[in-house]
Amino acid sequence: MEPHQATARADILRKAADLLEDNTAILISLMVREAGKTLSDGIAEVREAVDFCRYYAMMAEKQFGAPTPLPGPTGERNELMLEGRGVFLSISPWNFPLAIFTGQVMAALAAGNTVLAKPAEQTSLIAAFATELFHRAGVPADALHLLAGDGPEVAGPLVEDEGIAGVVFTGSTEVARLINRNLAAREGAIVPLIAETGGQNAMIVDSTALPEQVCDAVMESAFGSAGQRCSALRILCVQSDVADEVIQMIKGALALRKLGDPVKPETDIGPIIDEDARAVLQKHIERMDKEAHFIARAPLDQSLQHGCFFAPSIYEISSLAQLQREVFGPVLHILRYKADQLDQLMHNLAATGYGLTCGVHSRLEGRYLGLFEKSIAGNVYINRNMVGAVVGVQPFGGRGLSGTGFKAGGPHYLLRFASERVRTINTAAIGGNTDLFRLIG
Ligand SMILES: NC(=O)c1ccc[n+]([C@@H]2O[C@H](COP(=O)([O-])OP(=O)(O)OC[C@H]3O[C@@H](n4cnc5c(N)ncnc54)[C@H](O)[C@@H]3O)[C@@H](O)[C@H]2O)c1
Numbered sequence: 001m002e003p004h005q006a007t008a009r010a011d012i013l014r015k016a017a018d019l020l021e022d023n024t025a026i027l028i029s030l031m032v033r034e035a036g037k038t039l040s041d042g043i044a045e046v047r048e049a050v051d052f053c054r055y056y057a058m059m060a061e062k063q064f065g066a067p068t069p070l071p072g073p074t075g076e077r078n079e080l081m082l083e084g085r086g087v088f089l090s091i092s093p094w095n096f097p098l099a100i101f102t103g104q105v106m107a108a109l110a111a112g113n114t115v116l117a118k119p120a121e122q123t124s125l126i127a128a129f130a131t132e133l134f135h136r137a138g139v140p141a142d143a144l145h146l147l148a149g150d151g152p153e154v155a156g157p158l159v160e161d162e163g164i165a166g167v168v169f170t171g172s173t174e175v176a177r178l179i180n181r182n183l184a185a186r187e188g189a190i191v192p193l194i195a196e197t198g199g200q201n202a203m204i205v206d207s208t209a210l211p212e213q214v215c216d217a218v219m220e221s222a223f224g225s226a227g228q229r230c231s232a233l234r235i236l237c238v239q240s241d242v243a244d245e246v247i248q249m250i251k252g253a254l255a256l257r258k259l260g261d262p263v264k265p266e267t268d269i270g271p272i273i274d275e276d277a278r279a280v281l282q283k284h285i286e287r288m289d290k291e292a293h294f295i296a297r298a299p300l301d302q303s304l305q306h307g308c309f310f311a312p313s314i315y316e317i318s319s320l321a322q323l324q325r326e327v328f329g330p331v332l333h334i335l336r337y338k339a340d341q342l343d344q345l346m347h348n349l350a351a352t353g354y355g356l357t358c359g360v361h362s363r364l365e366g367r368y369l370g371l372f373e374k375s376i377a378g379n380v381y382i383n384r385n386m387v388g389a390v391v392g393v394q395p396f397g398g399r400g401l402s403g404t405g406f407k408a409g410g411p412h413y414l415l416r417f418a419s420e421r422v423r424t425i426n427t428a429a430i431g432g433n434t435d436l437f438r439l440i441g
């Protein structure tokens, strides 16, 4: 790989970042209309997409720009180099229709691959406009193709195609497993699957935590983006000594949240993605109504009856076993624990197999560092909210059932899209090691 190629690719990524910024208003408007994003979520998402482009541009130059010299005997030159693998299939979800789509595509391109991009069917317009911007930025037409359409129909056959040299997927754990099985069943080369999947994310609150800080963090983590973030808080585990006080505060805060049209600046929580999602959430709360203790539900205004809205809800459960899978929406489950049950709780959380995000609220340094060790989550947030990872600052991704790694927006991500080569040259055959001349004088 010649250095100028990585630099040329990086320049295109930077140009794409500029074009995304120049088109911020259109992108936000598309996200509001097609994905139901609030304005503030839309702004944050354009920012993240831009960050991905600039970060991967920087990493491409650093990691792919020039061969790494390796040690060896004099008269021999050894170099390690990284290059693309071929055609990457990118399969992305609807909940971050711009940022995750852009992150996957740009990482694959930055590493020297070509890309077939299959966005979520719910958010194809955003992907189409982003792709148009990437082509305008200089990505060659034959290096990036957009394939809009249904997952099993459009991406399914491609996964099975031996021409695909790697798959980068973000979405549910179930679909990731299916893709993994189909890749394994193929003849030909064994190729990488980079999968970022779902979570069963908990926040642990002990009796030393600041209740106001907990309350803000819970509101942002459980109900921000209508709970439709893989990182969102699903299970709030509160030490029983402070549980009543914390629950009371959270109930009060939920009552003040404004559900509504995402185009309005005053809206805190917008709609959920579609009727299928609403049906799944409705079924879940019907079960919770029978099996758990109802705590609160945000008021759903009459004017929202015709949109795809779902009233954020809180239930108290008595056991983790009551939650068998990720519930992808604005439903918070609260679980009380006694101080001497904390180790068992952490063990039970780890036993779910999901390792995406975890929140910890405690003013005891020994406690929060200990909980970091016991958690299996890929991203642990202490005394703050647990959503909104920033590119290059909190590289993001899960472990176990929550993802393969390496983390998106982190320094190792591009390596998963690359293949490595070593070049060994017997320099003695062409007159010896000229580097030795540098030692003279
Ligand atoms: N870990 C992360 O970084 C992360 C980020 C965002 C979303 N998620 C997860 O994504 C899920 C929500 O997104 P979703 O509903 O779009 O997920 P999903 O798994 O239903 O769909 C994701 C993508 O896979 C495609 N797809 C569906 N079936 C397929 C098949 N058989 N073969 C190939 N492709 C197929 C879809 O068309 C879509 O593009 C949640 O579980 C959430 O936790 C994870």
Ligand SMILES: N[C@@H](CCC=O)C(=O)O
Binding pocket: 095, 096, 228, 229, 230, 231, 232, 386, 387, 388, 389, 390, 396
């Ligand atoms: N990276 C996002 C979550 C992506 C998944 O939905 C966050 O950190 O909140």
